[in-house]
Amino acid sequence: MKIAILSDVxxxxxxxxxxxxxxxxxxxxxxxxxxxxxxYGPDPGWCVDKATELAEAGAVIVRGNHDQAVATPSxxxxxxxxxxxxxxxxxxxxxxxxxxxxxxxxxxxxDRFYVHSDASAPSRFHYVSNAEAAALHFSRCGARLSxxxxxxxxxxxSFGAGGKVTSFAPSSTVPxxxxxxxxxxAVIGSVGQxxxxxxAAGFAILDTxxxxxxxxxxxxxxxxxxxxxxxxxxxxxxxSRLSKGT
Amino acid sequence: xxxxxxxxxxxxxGFTIVEVAHRGGMAKLFSxxxxxxxxxxxxxxxxxxxxxxPATIVGFEMEQMILPRLSGSHVPRFVASxxxxxxxxxxxxxxxxxxxxxxxxxxxxxxxxxxxxxxRIATALADLHRQDVVHLDIKPSNVMFRETGEAVLVDYGxxxxxxxxxLMDEEFRLPYGTAPYxxxxxxxGVRSDCRSDIFALGVLMYFFATGxxxxxxxxxxxxxxxxxxRDPAPPRALRPEISKPLQEVILRCLEVNPARRxxxxxxxxxDLKDLSKVALTARAEKIRRDxxxxxxxxxxxxxxxxxxxxxxxxxxxxxxxxxxxAIDLTDSSxxxxxxxxxxxQRILDNTPNARIACFNVLKINRIALDxxxxxxxxxxxxxxxxxLKHWAEPLRSPESTxxxxxxxxxxxxxxxxxxxxxxxxxxxxxxxxxxxxxxxLLGSVSGAVATHAPCTVTxxxxxSKRGG
Numbered sequence: 001m002k003i004a005i006l007s008d009v010x011x012x013x014x015x016x017x018x019x020x021x022x023x024x025x026x027x028x029x030x031x032x033x034x035x036x037x038x039x040y041g042p043d044p045g046w047c048v049d050k051a052t053e054l055a056e057a058g059a060v061i062v063r064g065n066h067d068q069a070v071a072t073p074s075x076x077x078x079x080x081x082x083x084x085x086x087x088x089x090x091x092x093x094x095x096x097x098x099x100x101x102x103x104x105x106x107x108x109x110x111d112r113f114y115v116h117s118d119a120s121a122p123s124r125f126h127y128v129s130n131a132e133a134a135a136l137h138f139s140r141c142g143a144r145l146s147x148x149x150x151x152x153x154x155x156x157x158s159f160g161a162g163g164k165v166t167s168f169a170p171s172s173t174v175p176x177x178x179x180x181x182x183x184x185x186a187v188i189g190s191v192g193q194x195x196x197x198x199x200a201a202g203f204a205i206l207d208t209x210x211x212x213x214x215x216x217x218x219x220x221x222x223x224x225x226x227x228x229x230x231x232x233x234x235x236x237x238x239x240s241r242l243s244k245g246t
Numbered sequence: 247x248x249x250x251x252x253x254x255x256x257x258x259x260g261f262t263i264v265e266v267a268h269r270g271g272m273a274k275l276f277s278x279x280x281x282x283x284x285x286x287x288x289x290x291x292x293x294x295x296x297x298x299x300p301a302t303i304v305g306f307e308m309e310q311m312i313l314p315r316l317s318g319s320h321v322p323r324f325v326a327s328x329x330x331x332x333x334x335x336x337x338x339x340x341x342x343x344x345x346x347x348x349x350x351x352x353x354x355x356x357x358x359x360x361x362x363x364x365x366r367i368a369t370a371l372a373d374l375h376r377q378d379v380v381h382l383d384i385k386p387s388n389v390m391f392r393e394t395g396e397a398v399l400v401d402y403g404x405x406x407x408x409x410x411x412x413l414m415d416e417e418f419r420l421p422y423g424t425a426p427y428x429x430x431x432x433x434x435g436v437r438s439d440c441r442s443d444i445f446a447l448g449v450l451m452y453f454f455a456t457g458x459x460x461x462x463x464x465x466x467x468x469x470x471x472x473x474x475x476r477d478p479a480p481p482r483a484l485r486p487e488i489s490k491p492l493q494e495v496i497l498r499c500l501e502v503n504p505a506r507r508x509x510x511x512x513x514x515x516x517d518l519k520d521l522s523k524v525a526l527t528a529r530a531e532k533i534r535r536d537x538x539x540x541x542x543x544x545x546x547x548x549x550x551x552x553x554x555x556x557x558x559x560x561x562x563x564x565x566x567x568x569x570x571x572a573i574d575l576t577d578s579s580x581x582x583x584x585x586x587x588x589x590x591q592r593i594l595d596n597t598p599n600a601r602i603a604c605f606n607v608l609k610i611n612r613i614a615l616d617x618x619x620x621x622x623x624x625x626x627x628x629x630x631x632x633x634l635k636h637w638a639e640p641l642r643s644p645e646s647t648x649x650x651x652x653x654x655x656x657x658x659x660x661x662x663x664x665x666x667x668x669x670x671x672x673x674x675x676x677x678x679x680x681x682x683x684x685x686x687l688l689g690s691v692s693g694a695v696a697t698h699a700p701c702t703v704t705x706x707x708x709x710s711k712r713g714g
Contacts, residue, residue: 156411160307161330162300168411171560174378176410177311181330 007034007149011041012192015201018220034149035064035116042228063103113143154189175212199245286340305403320370346386354457368515384446438559441504448499475545490530491521497529509566509599512670566599567672607658659694
């Protein structure tokens with residue numbers, strides 16, 4: 001089974017569409033979305049509707065901090081993020097808000113654990129941005145494979161028999177064998193606001209038959225999304241960062 | 247421990263154990279059979295549990311990740327692997343014969359044999375590096391040969407795939423490797439530089455040509471690090487019958503700074519296949535080790551060496567191509583020759599580590615093979631070589647990176663293709679024949695080369711002045 005794992009769509013319709021089209025061409029069987037469907041971007045309504053449609057067809061979707069902030073404003077957000085969330089709240093219908101509010105914080109399925117941030121405190125939204133943070137996750141989670149987002153930069157951590165955590169920054173689309181005897185935590189890059197220096201939309205595909213994970217990037221019409229962000233009156237920095245992938 | 251129960255007749259996942267083939271510190275090798283495979287098979291079972299070195303498990307995991315991703319004649323063919331849940335193992339093709347380790351008691355070998363072995367190993371390394379893998383444990387016991395002669399590199403327990411997680415690097419602080427063969431940067435913890443394998447091959451060739459290991463077999467970090475400042479005795483000081491070109495090649499492989507070694511294994515293979523074309527430098531002339539004062543100065547005031555970051559190492563791949571410039575000196579117009587040279591210069595400017603092979607075919611007739619000397623008594627071959635050097639002379643490039651080759655052949659296209667295959671050429675640059683009448687009569691050489699070449703081909707054509 002091929003599972004497409006997406007995260008941090010951030011209301012970027014063009015990026016979301018490009019990734020979905022690419023997944024279909026690769027014969028993906030299932031979709032997982034690791035949260036933050038909205039926030040920052042100009043098309044929250046369309047993206048929530050698309051996610052709802054995927055969920056009805058069996059997709060696993062978990063809640064991110066931006067999804068949560070629509071109903072429950074967060075004091076820890078940057079002013080830019082807060083401005084965008086306030087705008088998003090007005091742009092969404094009650095049904096769309098309800099969909100976001102009812103998303104679970106984490107989902108376990110077979111040997112796989114899905115969460116927006118990490119297992120140590122899913123509702124506190126810690127960032128897994130180094131081996132120490134990954135070690136904390138491994139200490140709280142027994143699943144063989146864990147997947148999270150939130151960081152917007154892809155990474156892959158493993159925990160072996162020696163008790164040490166290894167870290168790796170994916171550098172190509174070469175499929176990575178997730179060896180059975182290790183536990184793995186994959187930080188999936190962002191669909192809608194990548195910060196790995198490459199503006200293309202990031203996601204990953206897990207092949208459960210071969211046990212391999214493939215980090216992928218798909219280009220989309222960045223200029224179109226940036227123009228929409230500016231037209232909506234959202235902070236300009238949200239538009240300009242997209243073309244740099246930062 | 248599960249592996250203790252494995253014995254002749256045991257079956258795992260359809261494989262039947264035939265016999266123990268080798269008992270090593272890190273793993274046991276069994277010859278096995280399977281009804282679906284009609285070639286000899288080996289099963290490697292790691293020695294885990296008890297007092298086993300933790301590196302054993304990680305090394306086994308690395309091999310499990312890397313071996314299935316390799317292909318081609320220079321690696322053992324991967325068949326299957328089993329996990330730690332039941333019985334950890336890897337099954338791959340069993341190669342015929344013995345490793346180079348069994349030649350150690352016959353050392354030193356003659357120069358021609360050392361160069362031939364070195365060329366075959368370098369060719370295998372070029373293929374491995376092209377697949378983004380650094381071996382990091384090149385030594386006699388890890389080199390085998392197919393019956394057809396190709397070198398096969400075995401044991402990927404210390405290897406690094408540049409696009410897969412490096413479990414070895416994260417798990418251990420101390421560098422892992424085989425002491426006599428480890429490159430200086432490997433000792434300093436770099437595990438992503440293909441030139442580390444070129445260093446190890448240099449150690450192997452030095453050892454095989456002289457019978458002595460260039461840096462001994464040190465134990466401990468202090469001894470290992472000595473090679474960062476203490477140069478080995480030049481091979482010719484130990485065995486004067488070793489030629490200057492071979493010493494040049496070996497000492498270039500053994501440069502402390504990887505930036506001063508061959509930038510790519512294919513370039514090393516090319517030199518070893520024809521030592522007469524090796525450009526000699528001070529390395530070839532060296533007759534004794536540097537004085538102790540000079541060595542100590544290096545020890546306490548080391549020259550900086552290039553320690554590649556992973557990202558740079560990935561980008562360095564493919565930046566040292568072998569470029570073959572095939573020029574037709576009889577037919578080409580002055581304009582076309584100039585255009586061809588400009589194209590080459592652009593390549594050199596963009597890839598300073600490129601190796602340029604200027605190539606010309608001295609066409610001979612099938613019947614008359616004896617026209618080596620023309621009426622005026624000038625050797626045609628020599629005359630052509632002079633012409634070729636004259637044509638290449640304006641190219642601005644470090645001396646050692648341009649060589650000139652004149653080959654007698656009936657078919658220029660076949661000669662160009664054969665040279666490209668033999669020397670792992672990455673890029674052929676050649677001119678298009680100017681006159682369409684000749685092209686119609688003889689067929690287009692560039693067309694044939696472009697169709698059949700194993701690499702990129704650039705066909706240079708002068709734009710018509712009439713805009714046609």
